[in-house]
Amino acid sequence: MTRTTTLVFVFFTAILVFTVGILIVRDQTIPDNAQVELNKFLQYRNSAQPATVVQVVRATMPSKLTREMSGGSYGDSNFFSTMVDYRHVPNVNLPNLATATPGLTSATFGRGSTPIPFPPEDVWCILLKGDTPAEQIVFVTLHTSLYNADWLVHEPFAEPGSAEMKTILATIGCNLKLGQ
Template sequence: MRRATRFILSLLIPLAFVIIVQAVEREQTAAWRFELDRYRAYKYSDSSNGTILRVVQAQQPWYFQQDMSSLVYGDSGHYQTDYGYSNRPSGIYRLPPSPADSRLKDNRKPLPFPPQEVWCVLLEQSRDTDRSGETTTPAVVFVALHQDLYNADWVVHEGVGASVSQESRASLSRIGCELRVDP
């Protein structure tokens, strides 16, 4: 009886460990995807814009530098971003920010580089033109996990240039994103 109990425990403990590790990985995947979805909802007002074409995880995220992004989006309480999702302009009159909001904004730290994890995303942007109707152009964004000793937050970096530029292609190859940007 004792041997059977030991045998069963020796099987169940590693199985429980594997289940816990998979649950943590799923939660991390959900975090970067959630941040990307928030960016798409903020940046693109209709469903035809911001379609995800491809997603690849960077193999060398430690090469991602601050000059590889133009604008940073995210609602981080710890790190400075260019745009937050909660302060989207709308037609509703809003009160000016309270002193507590101002203190929070002033006390946020610059993003620590390099990020711990980077996901490269190719999005399709639709633009209306007067004569020819609608044209689509690809755009590259980077969803990055920035982390210091005490804090960690996911943010979205827009690639340099309006659409897929030479700078974006160089950034992709430098951080190890095998993201095909040509249709």
């Protein structure tokens, strides 16, 4: 090869590697609206049992998450009915979410009455650690219907570390590193 051909090849290879790297990093960054929902869940949960995020992993097969895998659902959706709606829980003082949580542009009021549609479009697996040695796993999920979409938080029905939990994580493609 000539020197010019080699330089062109190296240039385009570098651009390709850089682009692939950006796509990989972007694919492992939780979307802003999902982060908002996770923040609200953590604030709600921390009022009784503090926890911090240890690991965040995007599920590779979100369409495999079923209603039966979810033990509880959290959110303040105007569309979908959750077990816990943050706006209707006494003694939970949420700050002005529009300024405290990046990505949130308005606060909504009301409670959804539509059952949560499964499977979700997107699933993020979150490993939490609290004051106790026990780990907790939650899923931040994007549920969509014909006209609506909302991010919600689900607690799986299975206990972390159990065979059922390992099966759920494998089924939806979440490679969380448990027990570390």
